[in-house]
Amino acid sequence: FISRSPVRLPPAGSRWPILNRLESLTKGKAILYRVYQKQLSDNKPYLLRGIFGDSIVLPPSMLEWLVSQPESHLSAKSAQMDALNIPLTFLRAEIGLNPVHEPLIRRNLTAHLDQITSHIWDEVGLVLEELWGQDTEVWREVNLDYTIRHVVARASNRVFVGGELCRNNDYIESSLRYVSRVSACGLLLNFFPSWLRHYLGVLFQIPIRVAYSQCSKHLLPIFSELTGSEAASCTHLFSSWLVNNSKKYPLSSLERTPDYLSRRIMALNFASIHTTTLTTCNLLLDIFSDRTTASLLRDESLVSSASWNTTWNRGRLNQMLRLDSALRESLRLWGLVAKAMSRKVMQPAGIILPSGQRLLQGTTVCVSGWGLHHDENVHQQPFEFIHDRFMRRSTHGASPSQEETEMGTSAGHAAAETDVNFAAWGIGKHACPGRFFAVDLIKIILIHVLVDYEVELLGERPENMWIEYNVIPPPATTVSIRRRKLSV
Numbered sequence: 289f290i291s292r293s294p295v296r297l298p299p300a301g302s303r304w305p306i307l308n309r310l311e312s313l314t315k316g317k318a319i320l321y322r323v324y325q326k327q328l329s330d331n332k333p334y335l336l337r338g339i340f341g342d343s344i345v346l347p348p349s350m351l352e353w354l355v356s357q358p359e360s361h362l363s364a365k366s367a368q369m370d371a372l373n374i375p376l377t378f379l380r381a382e383i384g385l386n387p388v389h390e391p392l393i394r395r396n397l398t399a400h401l402d403q404i405t406s407h408i409w410d411e412v413g414l415v416l417e418e419l420w421g422q423d424t425e426v427w428r429e430v431n432l433d434y435t436i437r438h439v440v441a442r443a444s445n446r447v448f449v450g451g452e453l454c455r456n457n458d459y460i461e462s463s464l465r466y467v468s469r470v471s472a473c474g475l476l477l478n479f480f481p482s483w484l485r486h487y488l489g490v491l492f493q494i495p496i497r498v499a500y501s502q503c504s505k506h507l508l509p510i511f512s513e514l515t516g517s518e519a520a521s522c523t524h525l526f527s528s529w530l531v532n533n534s535k536k537y538p539l540s541s542l543e544r545t546p547d548y549l550s551r552r553i554m555a556l557n558f559a560s561i562h563t564t565t566l567t568t569c570n571l572l573l574d575i576f577s578d579r580t581t582a583s584l585l586r587d588e589s590l591v592s593s594a595s596w597n598t599t600w601n602r603g604r605l606n607q608m609l610r611l612d613s614a615l616r617e618s619l620r621l622w623g624l625v626a627k628a629m630s631r632k633v634m635q636p637a638g639i640i641l642p643s644g645q646r647l648l649q650g651t652t653v654c655v656s657g658w659g660l661h662h663d664e665n666v667h668q669q670p671f672e673f674i675h676d677r678f679m680r681r682s683t684h685g686a687s688p689s690q691e692e693t694e695m696g697t698s699a700g701h702a703a704a705e706t707d708v709n710f711a712a713w714g715i716g717k718h719a720c721p722g723r724f725f726a727v728d729l730i731k732i733i734l735i736h737v738l739v740d741y742e743v744e745l746l747g748e749r750p751e752n753m754w755i756e757y758n759v760i761p762p763p764a765t766t767v768s769i770r771r772r773k774l775s776v
């Protein structure tokens with residue numbers, strides 16, 4: 289039986305929409321988990337009301353169906369554009385509507401990771417030294433979110449725009465301001481009805497415009513130079529791939545101007561800085577809350593340093609199976625996808641779910657990523673951080689082959705792998721294209737911290753914060769650190 293009319297779905301929390309929205313502010317985790325548990329037995333979709341908008345949570349059994357739907361039926365792009373009001377906050381809708389930077393991330397960035405590993409290694413070392421210092425005697429208290437955010441911004445921009453600009457403080461500070469203003473304004477606009485957002489958007493855009501103009505002061509000359517030359521030469525920089533490929537992709541002449549190309553770099557900054565910072569902070573908090581884990585991971589880093597010396601490539605990073613597993617485990621516990629794989633119904637006639645219910649055009653659907661990642665039928669002790677949970681074959685006997693190591697594909701699950709029980713990167717064709725870069729960058733940051741610094745163990749893992757259905761490490765968390773003495 290297929291229902292042709294939209295069906296009223298059971299609400300995920302209280303029956304009163306307003307109470308439900310307010311509840312979502314503080315009880316997002318509980319609501320998502322409860323819905324998931326109910327869905328394991330009743331297999332029904334639920335209506336999830338939130339302060340930033342409503343969506344339908346599909347049962348885990350419909351995950352594969354969700355992934356298999358074409359973009360013309362269930363659109364990931366439109367859901368992303370709506371969630372952050374991208375046409376208003378990115379200032380130019382084309383950047384979101386025509387995301388040519390995505391194939392460049394998939395092809396060029398991922399293909400060049402081997403060559404850029406050593407640049408990222410150097411940059412992370414430099415910026416950590418600036419922010420965490422070189423004093424081997426005195427302990428100092430550093431704010432984790434602030435310092436890691438700067439490390440991520442510098443190292444990412446080393447690859448996006450090169451060594452000179454990434455070390456320009458004004459550019460990095462303006463980029464960080466741009467990124468946080470886009471997220472804050474994008475989310476805040478969701479408080480208002482859609483007809484009002486367009487008008488309010490003009491006001492909300494002012495601080496974003498100011499931050500962008502501060503960034504573009506630095507970016508425009510780079511793109512003017514690159515677009516003026518025959519072929520942008522540097523093969524390791526995203527900005528040159530963008531210019532070299534701008535004729536290949538369907539870009540209007542306007543979109544090929546330095547201004548639009550600069551805006552694409554800011555879109556990359558937006559995609560990479562928050563996500564990578566929060567993931568790195570979560571991992572650091574997980575590791576430094578447990579003495580044994582911290583010491584096992586440090587030992588692994590030291591063994592790697594002893595056998596690879598100064599060589600930095602992906603083979604080296606992929607061999608650090610313990611660190612790889614710890615990262616995947618931290619993403620499982622705290623992944624930014626508590627509400628995962630949001631998609632918007634595009635067809636005017638709506639869409640019919642496998643359960644026979646019809647959802648109207650414009651509805652947003654998702655799955656409970658939090659439930660999926662904490663399902664005890666899939667993961668034993670799902671609320672515990674077990675750093676070697678995903679450790680691959682070499683520890684259980686056979687060593688992975690050289691090829692498997694280099695590809696990061698030896699049996700088990702590598703941190704960047706997607707699968708139906710792991711939604712931290714999304715699943716299917718919209719799975720995060722920057723995940724291979726992000727994983728390498730996070731590992732490099734961790735190795736620097738483990739080898740170069742002493743970090744005082746945290747008494748217990750600081751509680752993460754829930755803001756509606758989003759979970760983040762507490763931004764005020766500090767850790768006590770000092771530089772390690774060089775062992776002679």
Ligand code: HEM
Nearest residue numbers: 559560563564567629712713714715718719720721722726
């Ligand atoms: C630890 C860091 C990161 C996490 C946890 C993360 C997570 C995600 C997730 C969950 C999605 C949505 C997938 C979906 O809807 O199915 C996504 C999409 C995306 N991410 Fe990442 N990401 C990270 C880093 C990055 C970096 C460094 C870049 C760029 C270099 C990037 C670029 C993108 C882009 C362009 C998309 C949109 C893909 C599409 O819609 O087809 N991400 N990411």
